[in-house]
Amino acid sequence: MxxxxxxxxxxxxxxxxALQRVLPALDRRLAVPVVVCAxxxxxxxxxxxxxxxxxxxxxxxxxxxxxxxxxxxxxxAPSGYHLLVEPNAHFSxxxxxxVTYARPSIDVLFETAAGAWKDGLVAVLMTGANSDGAQGLRxxxxxxxxxxxxxxxxxxxxxxxxxxxxxxGADACLPLDQIAARLNQLCLP
Amino acid sequence: xxxxxxxxxxxxRAMQLRHGHDFTEYAPASLxxxxxxxxxxxxxxxxxxxxxxxLHEEGFVTRVIExxxxxxxxxxxxxxxxxxxxxxxxxxxxxxxxxxxxxxxxAHGQEVYSLxxxxxxxxxxxxxRIYATDFNDAALQVAAExxxxxxxxxxxxxxxxxxxxxxxxxxxxxxxYDFIKLDQRLRRNVTFxxxxxxxxxxxxxxxxxxCRNVLIYFNNALQDxxxxxxxxxxxxxxxxxxxxxxxxxxSPSAASFGDIDAGLRIYQxxxxxxxxxxR
Ligand SMILES: C[S@@+](CC[C@H](N)C(=O)[O-])C[C@H]1O[C@@H](n2cnc3c(N)ncnc32)[C@H](O)[C@@H]1O
Numbered sequence: 001m002x003x004x005x006x007x008x009x010x011x012x013x014x015x016x017x018a019l020q021r022v023l024p025a026l027d028r029r030l031a032v033p034v035v036v037c038a039x040x041x042x043x044x045x046x047x048x049x050x051x052x053x054x055x056x057x058x059x060x061x062x063x064x065x066x067x068x069x070x071x072x073x074x075x076x077a078p079s080g081y082h083l084l085v086e087p088n089a090h091f092s093x094x095x096x097x098x099v100t101y102a103r104p105s106i107d108v109l110f111e112t113a114a115g116a117w118k119d120g121l122v123a124v125l126m127t128g129a130n131s132d133g134a135q136g137l138r139x140x141x142x143x144x145x146x147x148x149x150x151x152x153x154x155x156x157x158x159x160x161x162x163x164x165x166x167x168x169g170a171d172a173c174l175p176l177d178q179i180a181a182r183l184n185q186l187c188l189p
Numbered sequence: 190x191x192x193x194x195x196x197x198x199x200x201x202r203a204m205q206l207r208h209g210h211d212f213t214e215y216a217p218a219s220l221x222x223x224x225x226x227x228x229x230x231x232x233x234x235x236x237x238x239x240x241x242x243x244l245h246e247e248g249f250v251t252r253v254i255e256x257x258x259x260x261x262x263x264x265x266x267x268x269x270x271x272x273x274x275x276x277x278x279x280x281x282x283x284x285x286x287x288x289x290x291x292x293x294x295x296a297h298g299q300e301v302y303s304l305x306x307x308x309x310x311x312x313x314x315x316x317x318r319i320y321a322t323d324f325n326d327a328a329l330q331v332a333a334e335x336x337x338x339x340x341x342x343x344x345x346x347x348x349x350x351x352x353x354x355x356x357x358x359x360x361x362x363x364x365x366y367d368f369i370k371l372d373q374r375l376r377r378n379v380t381f382x383x384x385x386x387x388x389x390x391x392x393x394x395x396x397x398x399x400c401r402n403v404l405i406y407f408n409n410a411l412q413d414x415x416x417x418x419x420x421x422x423x424x425x426x427x428x429x430x431x432x433x434x435x436x437x438x439x440s441p442s443a444a445s446f447g448d449i450d451a452g453l454r455i456y457q458x459x460x461x462x463x464x465x466x467x468r
Contacts, residue, residue, distance in 0.1 A: 064434075064436055065405060065434055065435060065436040066409065066436045066438070066439055067436065078434055081405075081434055084216075084218040084219060084222075085218065086216060086217060086218045087217055087218070092216045092218055092219060092405065093405050093434055094219045094402075094405055094406060095261055095402045095405070095432075096219070096222070096223070096259050096261060097259065097261055108222065111222070112218040112221075112222070115218065115221070116218075
């Protein structure tokens, strides 16, 4: 199996703490785009970007409309918009209705990322108190992508990872502190 | 190419050849999700079945346009934008004896009423005409009625205050059970009509064009053409306001706009400073 081409991550309640554990442990040589959709409930995602930027091994930016998903960079979905990956691996945004009560929605990110990267995608579903992301994870697997779900027992809120396992299943189900190592293994050449 | 992507291409062709609606330059990822949504709404089972109905079923295209349009909006969305319009744009508009504003992609009209309130409070509404356009007739009808769910009013009231509103938002509507109805005096200078940004032309000399969260559905080429249409519609020194996360760095036409407040996506036509093109 050749190295995977991109990582998409989704989380909700407890997501900040989880990301603060995973992002620092990523390998600095990781040359794939990392795209994060986290429900923050706040109107502005800049605080999240700053907090993650302080600890992450890779630079963290807000995902920008029409810009390419740059390798070696963590792109965070802005609040109030769905973040989509176009077939040419550039970002687009829309303000369509909420999906599973969320905008940005993890389902929307995962489904469109699966469309863009097909079997090159690794999707990670972590802690959260709703079931957003589960349908998206299924689309990822159908497209040949790799689904990594946080072990519900290690999740601050287990609803989201459980829904992911129920609806999509997973290629791996790992405790929080083993997720980064698996991503490095899957995505380093 | 996977089967679903082929079906979507055929869908776009059917819309074009059979109905004259051009979606070829919409951003594909959003379009695909909306077509999938249409399949579910109409219990079509597959995009191919949708295509069959599109070709053969009288009137079905209207339902399809409604589904592709998704007229989601709010009043005073992004309050700082309305504050900036009030502080930086309206004082300039005040120097014109008559003010023309084009609100393109007005959806269910929330922004039209927001704008009317803003102008009313600035004492400019009497001499303003607002052209509110969309390509979805059903949405235009809702916009003209100005009836919205009461549960949204609380958020909008907060937006109104954050956006610099001077009265109470509830002064502008009457509430009945689950609905609020916006004061119909607010639309006395509004003209609602169907205008498709892809195919229709310049129709007025505008001093301000508000087109928020519409170009995000367009690919770079169509975004650029539409910005050209806006440039040609604006008077010299006229203003353009886009959605707060829109990116015009890839558009050659954007070179004719200068920044008024780049962070809030408020620009001015012919304001000198050429915008550099990205990559
Ligand atoms: C998300 S709404 C934007 C509403 C509002 N401006 C806002 O930001 O809250 C997008 C609107 O653009 C309209 N639209 C999409 N394509 C269009 C086109 N080609 N011509 C005119 N309107 C279009 C849709 O019908 C929809 O009502």
